[in-house]
Amino acid sequence: MPAVLLSVVTWNSAATIEACLESALHQTFPDFVLWVVDNASQDDTCARVAALAARDPRIRLHKLPENRGFCGGHNFSIDRTDQPMVLLVNPDIEMAPDYLQRALAAMQQDERIGTVCGLLLQSTEPDPRIDSAGMLALPDGRFGLRLHGQRLSEVAPLRPMLVDGADGALPLYRRAFIDDLRVEGEFFDSRFFAHKEDWDIAWRGQLYGWHTLFEPACRALHPRVFQPANLRLRRRLNGAIKTDAVKNQWLLLIKNTPRTRALALLARAIPRQLAIVGYALVAERGSLQALRYLWQHWREVWAARQLVQQRARQPWQPSIPMKDPAPLLSICVPTYHRPELLARALRSIGRLPAGVEVIISDNSTANALSAQVAAQVLAEEPAPRWHYYRNAPGGNAATNWTACLARARGRFILMLHDDDYLLPGGLHTMLQTLRRVQNQHHAVLFGVRVVDGRRQELQRQVPRHTAYLPPAQAVEALLTDSALVRIPALVVSREAYLRTGGPDPTQRDTDDTDLWLRVFAYGGLLQVPAVTAAYSVHDGALTTGMFQEQNIQLLLRIFQKARTHNLLPESRLRQAESHFFHQFVLAGASRALRQHDAAGARKVLQLLQLPALRHLPVSLRWLPVRWGLHLLTLVRWSPPTPPRLVSWLRPSL
Numbered sequence: 001m002p003a004v005l006l007s008v009v010t011w012n013s014a015a016t017i018e019a020c021l022e023s024a025l026h027q028t029f030p031d032f033v034l035w036v037v038d039n040a041s042q043d044d045t046c047a048r049v050a051a052l053a054a055r056d057p058r059i060r061l062h063k064l065p066e067n068r069g070f071c072g073g074h075n076f077s078i079d080r081t082d083q084p085m086v087l088l089v090n091p092d093i094e095m096a097p098d099y100l101q102r103a104l105a106a107m108q109q110d111e112r113i114g115t116v117c118g119l120l121l122q123s124t125e126p127d128p129r130i131d132s133a134g135m136l137a138l139p140d141g142r143f144g145l146r147l148h149g150q151r152l153s154e155v156a157p158l159r160p161m162l163v164d165g166a167d168g169a170l171p172l173y174r175r176a177f178i179d180d181l182r183v184e185g186e187f188f189d190s191r192f193f194a195h196k197e198d199w200d201i202a203w204r205g206q207l208y209g210w211h212t213l214f215e216p217a218c219r220a221l222h223p224r225v226f227q228p229a230n231l232r233l234r235r236r237l238n239g240a241i242k243t244d245a246v247k248n249q250w251l252l253l254i255k256n257t258p259r260t261r262a263l264a265l266l267a268r269a270i271p272r273q274l275a276i277v278g279y280a281l282v283a284e285r286g287s288l289q290a291l292r293y294l295w296q297h298w299r300e301v302w303a304a305r306q307l308v309q310q311r312a313r314q315p316w317q318p319s320i321p322m323k324d325p326a327p328l329l330s331i332c333v334p335t336y337h338r339p340e341l342l343a344r345a346l347r348s349i350g351r352l353p354a355g356v357e358v359i360i361s362d363n364s365t366a367n368a369l370s371a372q373v374a375a376q377v378l379a380e381e382p383a384p385r386w387h388y389y390r391n392a393p394g395g396n397a398a399t400n401w402t403a404c405l406a407r408a409r410g411r412f413i414l415m416l417h418d419d420d421y422l423l424p425g426g427l428h429t430m431l432q433t434l435r436r437v438q439n440q441h442h443a444v445l446f447g448v449r450v451v452d453g454r455r456q457e458l459q460r461q462v463p464r465h466t467a468y469l470p471p472a473q474a475v476e477a478l479l480t481d482s483a484l485v486r487i488p489a490l491v492v493s494r495e496a497y498l499r500t501g502g503p504d505p506t507q508r509d510t511d512d513t514d515l516w517l518r519v520f521a522y523g524g525l526l527q528v529p530a531v532t533a534a535y536s537v538h539d540g541a542l543t544t545g546m547f548q549e550q551n552i553q554l555l556l557r558i559f560q561k562a563r564t565h566n567l568l569p570e571s572r573l574r575q576a577e578s579h580f581f582h583q584f585v586l587a588g589a590s591r592a593l594r595q596h597d598a599a600g601a602r603k604v605l606q607l608l609q610l611p612a613l614r615h616l617p618v619s620l621r622w623l624p625v626r627w628g629l630h631l632l633t634l635v636r637w638s639p640p641t642p643p644r645l646v647s648w649l650r651p652s653l
Helices: 017-025 045-055 069-079 099-107 175-181 197-208 239-256 259-283 285-296 298-312 339-349 369-377 397-407 426-437 471-480 494-500 505-523 549-564 570-594 598-609 623-635 644-649
Strands: 004-010 032-038 059-063 085-088 113-121 130-132 135-137 143-145 161-163 172-174 211-221 329-335 356-362 386-390 412-415 443-451 457-461 467-469 490-493 525-536
Touching: 004 017, 004 069, 004 099, 017 032, 017 045, 032 045, 032 069, 045 059, 085 099, 085 175, 099 113, 099 172, 099 211, 113 175, 113 197, 135 197, 143 197, 172 175, 175 197, 197 239, 197 298, 239 259, 239 285, 239 298, 259 285, 285 298, 298 426, 329 339, 329 397, 329 426, 339 356, 339 369, 356 369, 356 397, 369 386, 386 397, 397 412, 397 505, 412 494, 426 443, 426 525, 443 505, 467 471, 471 505, 471 549, 471 570, 490 494, 490 505, 494 505, 505 549, 549 570, 570 598, 570 623, 598 623
Parallel strands: 004 032, 004 085, 032 059, 113 211, 329 356, 329 412, 356 386, 443 525
Antiparallel strands: 085 172, 113 130, 113 172, 135 143, 161 211, 412 490, 443 457, 443 490, 467 525
């Protein structure tokens, strides 16, 4: 594996890219791979890069379908590689041949050095002006370029020194620094797009205890043009760039300002920001979109701040190299001959952040369409982060579930069946919660939307508030409410799965409830009132096939296990049993009636006359419903979709 990743992000960079890459290829330290990530250039940038790549195999060209900016482009290469050192290279940079070698040597001086930056010059004339010598933190939350615009002859002899940050044009980062600074999986905050992201990295690095070293022996040419603070130049800039310049400064202040410095820092920052808003009102109305953005994304930005400040309160620690660190979350997607639904489920996950892996476990036997779908949808994702497995013929849903658990490496596991899907922001919410509770809880239940085959919402099932149910209380909730758990909304630790044995194939269609009994008895349940996933109730599920005596007997086995292990006092267990089976049977009868199957509904209602259920007490809650459904079967009338007040009519089995 090469020792260094050189990451170059291009966008219509044809005028400078060849000189930039030539300077990289002529480095005296040759052990690197050079990724060029192109942001959908409209000129011949890619053709020029491809010509150089044909000559030198160290160059890898990656064409993105849309412009993801500086942040998205570099995140693309960083997230798909694992070199211990990463050098970001602007496409208008030309490095001295020994730049990389000297920067690597400087990095080795102290393991606390996370970034090395060199001396960037604006021209090749005998006495050039300095573009940057690292960055200087200003008292109002901004950063400035050290020595910018000064003649080289005008400054004192330059020597290596610690500075407040590195300009994003040519910093060398330690991989451990990159991984430590990730927030919600990202190194560069993609909300910044392409401006002040280096300020964000510099500030966060300081908060976390890392150092930035300026090494003047590392030299490169960088004729800087972009200076939004210069009003004459600013008027010629694209409106989106000017909006980003305003928005990103507020993002910086919100995310990175420590509570202990908030009053002093904001006292200096707010007057300037108010002046900027005033200028925008008078001369640059488009930049007011920054206010709208913050209003719309306030919760996300505040959540990022909480993560940054939480990490900032922890001391710096030397990195411990891990050859193959386990991900935080494994998303297991069992599938069977439903490539269209599989594609929907995989697309709903979105781009895979660091700490997440996806496992597709396919029971299909007739064709390889699911494999093709997985490869197509996940084509841009790093290969180590997703895996497709085609299982041997003869398996069923239970064996597929077991196979998923055996293959998952994450600390937590989410089962996302191919007919379910995550909602926008759902994965982000799950990861944010798991990072906070990973050392405290083994099972986390989020909210879920119950949808039909057309993705129309039938109901929402959301915990009322954040609450931890200890084992006995969690078991009682499960054995009282057959609709408590919707599988795509439940995340379980791998430890809990291993300790409790995973699904029991002998439980057949009730194996999920049986498994949750053991998981909840082991570690309880944390309920989180955030809707993260959709649970599909499609035509294949709207049947009476599950409402039969065999499943009643299997469910009774679960209650017997609870008795055997004394999970609840007998009085509370009998009360839970009565609620559970009445809910289960009456929901089945309601489903059959909505399918215009009165005979099937009567057959389901007769399950309550089984000897094993006849003895159960009937509460006033269920008696009128039972009578009402019996009457409806006689008149053959189909009830409407039940409102949320009677959402118990949709069990999870």
